[in-house]
Amino acid sequence: MTKNFLAGALCLISFAAVAADSKAAKTKAAAEMVNPADLKWGDAPPVFPKGAQVAVLHGNPFAKGVYALRFKMPDGYKIPAHWHSQDEQLTILAGTFVLHLGDSMDAPAHELSTGAYHFLPAKMHHAA
Numbered sequence: 002m003t004k005n006f007l008a009g010a011l012c013l014i015s016f017a018a019v020a021a022d023s024k025a026a027k028t029k030a031a032a033e034m035v036n037p038a039d040l041k042w043g044d045a046p047p048v049f050p051k052g053a054q055v056a057v058l059h060g061n062p063f064a065k066g067v068y069a070l071r072f073k074m075p076d077g078y079k080i081p082a083h084w085h086s087q088d089e090q091l092t093i094l095a096g097t098f099v100l101h102l103g104d105s106m107d108a109p110a111h112e113l114s115t116g117a118y119h120f121l122p123a124k125m126h127h128a129a
Contacts, residue, residue, distance in 0.1 A: 033058075033059050035058050035059075040056040040058075040071065041056055041057075042054045042055070042056045042073065043055060043056070045072070049080060050078065050079065050080070050081075052074065052075045052078055053072055053073065053074045053075070053078060054072070054073040054074075055070055055071065055072050055073075056070065056071045057069075057070055058070060058071055071094075079106070082101070082103070082104050082105050082106070082108075084123075084124050085121070085123055085124070086123055086124070087123050088120065088121065088122055088123050089119075089120070089121040089123075090118070090119065090120050090121075091113070091117075091118070091119040091121075092116075092117070092118050092119075093113050093114065093115055093116065093117045093118075093119075094115065095115050096114075096115065097112055097113065097114050097115075098112075098113045098117070098119075099111070099112050099113075100112075100113060100119065102121075
């Protein structure tokens with residue numbers, strides 16, 4: 002049901018399989034600017050179904066603290082129900098992201114279209 006989309010996310014999710022580059026390891030005091038052409042895309046970690054790609058915008062997803070990721074997911078991509086140990090924020094950059102707040106895809110669906118914002122407190126189950 003989802004369409005092709007690129008979800009820009011400040012997802013407070015720990016990804017052990019995403020390689021953080023030196024740009025992502027800068028101190029909090031440093032300003033960062035990233036143009037879309039400079040993004041380094043790689044496969045999403047193995048905890049996700051195959052087909053998604055991720056780029057680290059800021060911070061280190063392997064360490065405590067705030068970091069920002071950008072995801073690209075193909076049409077029809079589904080993320081199984083899960084929860085995060087930290088708060089999650091999403092901004093939809095293009096397409097439609099269908100989010101289910103609950104323990105399964107049977108939970109009520111919420112469509113988030115281009116430009117939408119989503120905040121989810123830590124430890125709340127959701128699927129997409």
